Amino acid sequence: MTDPDPVTRPPLDAARAWAQRATIGHEVWPAARVAAERERTVSVVLPARNEAATIGANLDALLPLRDAGAIDQVVVVDDSDDGTADIARAHGAEVHAQAALLSQYGPVLGKGDAMWRALTVATGDVVCFLDADTENPGPHFAAGLVGPVAAAGTVQLAKACYRRPFRSAAGTEPTGGGRVTELTARPLLNALFPALAGVRQPLAGEIAVRRELIERLPLLCGYAVDVALLIDAWRAVGLDALVQVDLDVRQNRHHPLEQLAPMAFEVTGAILRRAQEDGRVAEPPPDVMLAQGDGALEAVARPLVERPPLALARHGVL
Numbered sequence: 001m002t003d004p005d006p007v008t009r010p011p012l013d014a015a016r017a018w019a020q021r022a023t024i025g026h027e028v029w030p031a032a033r034v035a036a037e038r039e040r041t042v043s044v045v046l047p048a049r050n051e052a053a054t055i056g057a058n059l060d061a062l063l064p065l066r067d068a069g070a071i072d073q074v075v076v077v078d079d080s081d082d083g084t085a086d087i088a089r090a091h092g093a094e095v096h097a098q099a100a101l102l103s104q105y106g107p108v109l110g111k112g113d114a115m116w117r118a119l120t121v122a123t124g125d126v127v128c129f130l131d132a133d134t135e136n137p138g139p140h141f142a143a144g145l146v147g148p149v150a151a152a153g154t155v156q157l158a159k160a161c162y163r164r165p166f167r168s169a170a171g172t173e174p175t176g177g178g179r180v181t182e183l184t185a186r187p188l189l190n191a192l193f194p195a196l197a198g199v200r201q202p203l204a205g206e207i208a209v210r211r212e213l214i215e216r217l218p219l220l221c222g223y224a225v226d227v228a229l230l231i232d233a234w235r236a237v238g239l240d241a242l243v244q245v246d247l248d249v250r251q252n253r254h255h256p257l258e259q260l261a262p263m264a265f266e267v268t269g270a271i272l273r274r275a276q277e278d279g280r281v282a283e284p285p286p287d288v289m290l291a292q293g294d295g296a297l298e299a300v301a302r303p304l305v306e307r308p309p310l311a312l313a314r315h316g317v318l
């Protein structure tokens with residue numbers, strides 16, 4: 001018997017079919033349609049660490065959605081020393097210090113931990129997370145994602161996708177952003193979770209998710225959160241409950257490679273941990289990273305920390 005065609009073998013075939021049927025444009029859900037058809041309350045949450053330059057414009061794009069009845073709450077969970085919180089308050093957001101939420105869990109361990117703690121102050125049946133460093137924000141970011149999840153139907157999680165320009169001193173290229181996405185996350189998902197190979201931006205921080213789903217999933221701390229949440233949601237509810245929403249273009253601030261390397265390490269660790277749990281790889285991921293220091297290799301501890309499903313934490317189980 002010959003091997004099945006590698007391009008059409010079942011998991012990749014299912015991934016392609018999913019991408020075709022489950023990718024929708026943000027214009028399908030303009031704010032007025034979301035306001036008219038939603039059946040669930042909605043919170044929009046922006047984790048922010050030192051985003052003074054962009055938080056105001058992001059909130060200005062979002063708050064009219066609240067006035068229009070498309071969403072109910074806009075929350076910034078903040079960990080900044082550059083005045084982000086004051087700007088956010090002045091622009092009309094509800095602001096909480098990340099460290100004040102679930103403080104019994106100790107210091108806040110990056111973005112994923114901030115998202116987890118934010119679930120205690122986000123009141124909506126649907127929670128929409130957005131990054132606060134978006135340089136070209138618009139109401140379609142929240143409206144496009146929230147629509148399919150807050151309306152009648154079976155969609156439980158919407159993940160953003162977009163074109164990502166790359167900006168450098170030489171100018172802006174139309175594509176080339178999302179280096180960890182393209183060089184780490186997507187190849188690893190393709191290899192280990194081929195059913196998710198059709199997800200165009202597996203690291204996107206922009207999602208809308210039903211509370212009843214996210215509260216029964218663990219959240220990984222740091223930058224491991226987004227890809228792990230995608231895998232966990234898929235394991236919990238299957239591809240048919242997931243959609244990706246094309247938000248057109250997103251320009252983020254680019255971090256230098258020395259900051260992206262630890263992010264890639266965390267993303268790799270998250271995928272390998274889930275793959276090991278599923279028996280797809282034998283070994284757990286390492287929790288020490290050998291980083292290129294000043295001429296020498298430096299061993300840096302980077303353990304993956306997982307927060308328990310909030311539904312359990314709420315009931316004092318953990």
Ligand SMILES: O=c1ccn([C@@H]2O[C@H](COP(=O)(O)OP(=O)(O)O[C@H]3O[C@H](CO)[C@@H](O)[C@H](O)[C@H]3O)[C@@H](O)[C@H]2O)c(=O)[nH]1
Nearest residue numbers: 047048049051110111114131132133203204205223226252
């Ligand atoms: O310790 C942190 C780090 C980040 N943030 C906020 O989280 C958002 C995303 O962080 P950022 O450093 O801008 O992430 P990116 O470099 O753009 O990384 C991309 O890839 C990451 C890894 O998957 C995702 O977590 C991000 O959401 C996604 O935008 C921003 O609002 C940050 O201010 C925090 O609140 N605390």
Ligand SMILES: O=C(O)[C@H](O)COP(=O)(O)O
Nearest residue numbers: 177178179180181254255
């Ligand atoms: O999502 C990613 O891959 C990282 O945030 C890196 O993005 P960048 O290459 O646009 O800086």
